[in-house]
Amino acid sequence: MAKRSLLVGFGGFLPERVVTNEELATRLATSDEWIKTRTGITRRHLAGPDDSATSMGAEAARRALDYAGLSADDIDVVLVATSTPDQAFPATAVRIQAALGMTHGFGFDIAAACSGFIFALATANSFIRSGQVRNALVIGSEVYSRIVDWQDRGTCVLFGDGAGAVVVSASDDESGTRGILSTHLHSDGTTGDLLYVDGAVGQPDKSGHLKMSGRDVFRHAVAKLSSSVDEALQAEGLSYADVDWLVPHQANIRIIEGVGKKLGLPAERVVVTVDRHANTSAASIPLALDEAVRDGRIQKGELVLMEALGGGLTWGSVLVRL
Ligand code: UT7
DSSP: OOOEEEEEEEEEEOOSEEEEHHHHHTTSSOOHHHHHHHHOOOEEEEOOTTOOHHHHHHHHHHHHHHHHTOOGGGOSEEEEEOSSOSSSSSOHHHHHHHHTTOOSSEEEEEOOGGGHHHHHHHHHHHHHHTTSOSEEEEEEEEEGGGTSOTTOHHHHTTBOEEEEEEEEEEEOOTTOOOEEEEEEEEEOGGGGGGEEESOOTTOTTSOOOEEEOHHHHHHHHHHHHHHHHHHHHHHTTOOGGGOOEEEEOOSOHHHHHHHHHHHTOOGGGBOOOHHHHOBOGGGHHHHHHHHHHHTTSSOTTOEEEEEEEETTTEEEEEEEEO
16 A cells, blocks of 8 residues: 655744835835735745755755654655745755755755645655655745845735745555645646746846736635635545644735635634745745644644645645644
8 A cells, every 4th residue: 555645844944034014115115004904914034145945945954854853864855846946956955955964865846836835745745655755855945035026016025035844754554544635736837927937047138027917816816726625625525624724825814814714714723924924935835834833733633734826827735634
């Protein structure tokens, strides 16, 4: 029988510098009131000159390994979800391997924007279930402060920087109920122009800035995340009432509350960090998970539903019994 993938370690890293809405309002035509009502965001952490997708991801990984009681020697694969790598290549994952002192195993990056952590976790699950990998480090690490246009109030106020990581391990307990139950991934490139980065190393003449049609992405998020949670539960023959926790991608409190309401979950069963972190893209779910596991809200054995939508558009879910 295929092995189950258990989430056994959790870690997060947020850069030191905190920027409030009020501070942004001193240099942009915006207000704390607008940002708070439209998004739920009050502040965000922004990377300093020494912070990078590699440095933040490596620190989150160290904390997750420490939580799991494992060392880098135990890890077979490093998967990094990021759309803000330090370099086009080598992958951030191999830079993190090196930072952790690993010369064994393998690593690669996954580019699925804000859904990246869901895609990376699903990939780790497949490696583990196939028997190819025993322990995986799955990391989301992002420095969106380096790709937003700081003159564009419609986007720059929405994002923050940070990294989150989980250690995923194969369970030998074949009759166990814990572990990843199902993963569902989707993408539709015909909606690619709703949320994208204008250029990259292959197109150096472009701005390199994030562009978003906010209202359209919002509409897609509400519809697609709603069908995503149904898909995840139906695949396992579970109902809304079975879900103990929603750990969603943190883009906008209105989207998060919409999905929480659909599931009939009380607000205290929905993990929210968007108020303090803003949107950290692929880092948002592992950061939220780390916070809620460490403060004792999410307990072993509880059913956790994670979902995300991002540029691509990409979207999907992971259902896990912790
Ligand atoms: O993580 C990836 C997935 N991303 C998302 O899920 C984001 C989805 N979209 C959203 O969360 C929302 O669409 C936003 C938060 C981005 C925008 O909220 P909205 O309620 O859709 O506002 P809007 O874009 O329709 O803009 C409303 C007004 C506009 O002014 P007019 O044209 O009505 O005069 C904007 O120019 O608000 C204006 N505006 C601002 N005003 C003050 C836009 N940004 C700002 C700002 N401060 N920062």
